[in-house]
Amino acid sequence: MAEPVLILDGVRKSFGALKVTDGVSLAVAPGELHALIGPNGAGKTTLVHQISGMLTPDDGTIRFRGQDVTAFNAEKRARHGLARTFQITSTIASLSALENVALGVQAKASHPLSFFRNAASDERLNRPARAALDAVGLSERAHVPAGSLSHGEKRALEIAMALALEPAAILLDEPLAGVGKEEGERLIALLKSLKGRYAMLLVEHDMEAVFALADTVSVLVYGRVIASGDPAVVRADPAVREAYLGEEGG
Amino acid sequence: MSSATTTSEVSSVAPPRERAKLLLPAILFLLLALAPLAVTIGMPAGWLALLTRALIFAIAALSLDLILGVGGLVSFGHAAFLGIGAYVTGIMITEGRSEALVILPVILGVCALFGAITGAVCLRTRGVAFIMITLAFGQMVYFLAQALSAYGGDDGLTLYEKSTLLGFNPFANRTSFYYSVLIALAGAYLLVRGFVASRFGRVLRAARENPVRVSVTGFDVTKVRLVAYVISGMLAGLSGFFLANHTEFVSPAFMSWQRSGELIFMAVLGGVGSLHGAIIGAIAYLIAEDALSHLTEHWRVIFGPMIILFVLFTRGGIVGMLRKLGPRHG
Ligand SMILES: Nc1ncnc2c1ncn2[C@@H]1O[C@H](COP(=O)(O)OP(=O)(O)O)[C@@H](O)[C@H]1O
Ligand SMILES: [Mg+2]
Numbered sequence: 347m348a349e350p351v352l353i354l355d356g357v358r359k360s361f362g363a364l365k366v367t368d369g370v371s372l373a374v375a376p377g378e379l380h381a382l383i384g385p386n387g388a389g390k391t392t393l394v395h396q397i398s399g400m401l402t403p404d405d406g407t408i409r410f411r412g413q414d415v416t417a418f419n420a421e422k423r424a425r426h427g428l429a430r431t432f433q434i435t436s437t438i439a440s441l442s443a444l445e446n447v448a449l450g451v452q453a454k455a456s457h458p459l460s461f462f463r464n465a466a467s468d469e470r471l472n473r474p475a476r477a478a479l480d481a482v483g484l485s486e487r488a489h490v491p492a493g494s495l496s497h498g499e500k501r502a503l504e505i506a507m508a509l510a511l512e513p514a515a516i517l518l519d520e521p522l523a524g525v526g527k528e529e530g531e532r533l534i535a536l537l538k539s540l541k542g543r544y545a546m547l548l549v550e551h552d553m554e555a556v557f558a559l560a561d562t563v564s565v566l567v568y569g570r571v572i573a574s575g576d577p578a579v580v581r582a583d584p585a586v587r588e589a590y591l592g593e594e595g596g
Numbered sequence: 597m598s599s600a601t602t603t604s605e606v607s608s609v610a611p612p613r614e615r616a617k618l619l620l621p622a623i624l625f626l627l628l629a630l631a632p633l634a635v636t637i638g639m640p641a642g643w644l645a646l647l648t649r650a651l652i653f654a655i656a657a658l659s660l661d662l663i664l665g666v667g668g669l670v671s672f673g674h675a676a677f678l679g680i681g682a683y684v685t686g687i688m689i690t691e692g693r694s695e696a697l698v699i700l701p702v703i704l705g706v707c708a709l710f711g712a713i714t715g716a717v718c719l720r721t722r723g724v725a726f727i728m729i730t731l732a733f734g735q736m737v738y739f740l741a742q743a744l745s746a747y748g749g750d751d752g753l754t755l756y757e758k759s760t761l762l763g764f765n766p767f768a769n770r771t772s773f774y775y776s777v778l779i780a781l782a783g784a785y786l787l788v789r790g791f792v793a794s795r796f797g798r799v800l801r802a803a804r805e806n807p808v809r810v811s812v813t814g815f816d817v818t819k820v821r822l823v824a825y826v827i828s829g830m831l832a833g834l835s836g837f838f839l840a841n842h843t844e845f846v847s848p849a850f851m852s853w854q855r856s857g858e859l860i861f862m863a864v865l866g867g868v869g870s871l872h873g874a875i876i877g878a879i880a881y882l883i884a885e886d887a888l889s890h891l892t893e894h895w896r897v898i899f900g901p902m903i904i905l906f907v908l909f910t911r912g913g914i915v916g917m918l919r920k921l922g923p924r925h926g
Contacts, residue, residue, distance in 0.1 A: 398812055424814035436809045438802045449802055452795050453814035459823075461791055465798040511814065 357406035368569035384566035429508035430517035439493030448475040450510030498529025515545040621872040654878035657862040659831035665869030668804030673734025677829040679851025681836020686846040711829030741848040752847025867913030
């Protein structure tokens with residue numbers, strides 16, 4: 347197997363006495379879709395925050411593309427090709443969908459903070475941005491302010507914003523959260539279309555989606571990975587069934 | 597309200613029209629360019645002096661709008677830059693260096709330095725803490741000016757001559773001084789407008805709404821804000837240059853926290869974030885202040901609540917109101 351893009355080794359994080367991340371180690375290979383499942387409050391979002399650089403782990407290392415990025419802040423990790431989406435949609439509401447994506451294109455451009463070019467009419471930014479919008483099925487909505495998009499469209503927009511960074515890995519924190527059945531199916535199809543092209547760490551509650559998409563599944567309970575591996579094997583694991591899947595199956 | 601859906605449908609196929617956004621500023625600058633004619637047809641000459649003063653404050657309010665309206669940073673110490681510009685001008689003229697092309701680079705340099713140092717500290721904080729720290733730095737400069745006993749200290753410094761420009765005296769004549777200020781204001785406006793529309797400006801705007809998103813997109817939000825803060829301070833310094841030449845007097849009061857508050861009022865009155873709103877706000881503020889102070893010495897008691905009510909009821913200040921009155925776009 348190829349050298350993993352993303353490697354977590356013994357990552358720990360506590361909020362006061364609460365161990366939210368309790369020695370997590372996992373690896374994501376290039377092109378692999380690695381699902382991270384676990385009950386509410388298991389520490390999934392907190393882990394994603396630590397991988398993306400929004401929170402610093404108390405202990406352990408995070409390696410990305412062969413480099414120890416544990417000490418890098420969020421913007422530096424993004425520039426290294428680590429993109430993410432948020433459990434609670436996070437876009438720039440007043441900017442159009444196209445501009446939201448172009449912001450990401452701009453981050454990778456040769457003069458990301460130029461004073462002298464008009465950004466809105468800059469084809470060097472808009473062309474790749476339109477391509478990313480196209481990839482998520484939002485071309486028709488390019489000029490709608492992000493704040494006026496439907497919830498499902500916003501989720502798709504966030505994925506386009508991640509794609510704009512030409513990332514090596516994408517962290518997806520519950521991309522289907524709060525989305526209806528129809529839009530959910532569209533998003534699952536979208537993630538499927540991206541599969542193999544990016545390393546993805548997918549935090550998801552929707553079991554159907556996870557087992558349809560994932561190459562590998564890790565189960566996080568109380569900040570610990572209690573099982574990890576092939577989806578079918580993880581699904582059959584008695585510990586997993588007890589801790590997590592059991593409650594779903596009723 | 598009913599036009600909201602139509603607007604979004606229209607804009608989903610075509611980008612919002614840029615030309616409509618240019619109309620109001622174009623009318624504004626045209627009127628300002630013609631304003632001196634009003635004096636020739638009988639308006640009192642003091643009126644042009646008032647308008648000149650308004651345009652000087654408009655430069656400062658515009659510069660504040662770059663960080664306040666566009667960047668979302670409520671600075672309560674912006675008058676410090678204005679005061680620094682005025683004091684550098686006053687001190688240099690007193691020392692016999694009255695050439696504008698010598699004074700202005702010094703002002704811009706000092707304001708940039710002051711902005712970089714104080715900005716680096718202020719921008720570690722957000723919200724109310726940011727307001728308090730900018731206020732504290734503003735007061736620091738205020739007390740520093742009071743302590744400058746060689747240059748008038750508490751009493752201020754009277755200037756016995758004005759700046760020259762390339763050896764000429766454009767600031768000595770009332771009309772040419774007005775046009776000098778207007779040209780500076782127009783230049784500052786175009787510059788800031790260009791910034792806001794640029795890649796840099798897009799990041800600054802985005803960070804006002806969602807700094808976390810901007811940083812996980814790979815931008816250093818603090819750096820971008822600091823650059824905006826420095827540019828904003830330099831432009832406010834420019835307005836200080838004109839203010840010193842206009843009043844022929846500088847004093848610590850130029851940079852009191854009340855003055856910083858007035859600049860915020862001007863920007864909010866006009867409508868934050870639109871840039872030309874700050875200009876309109878400054879003009880409206882100074883004219884209203886002048887009119888009310890002629891009526892009663894307690895004008896502040898009337899003026900404060902008036903502004904608050906106005907801003908509450910118009911939402912988006914004067915510019916927001918004009919937009920509602922104007923033709924529907926789309
Ligand atoms: N900033 C914080 N301070 C204190 N506790 C937190 C903080 N963020 C999350 N937690 C707690 O950590 C636990 C894990 O939260 P989270 O990572 O959001 O879980 P998940 O995404 O798996 O639902 C929860 O009990 C939550 O209340
Ligand atoms: Mg979560």
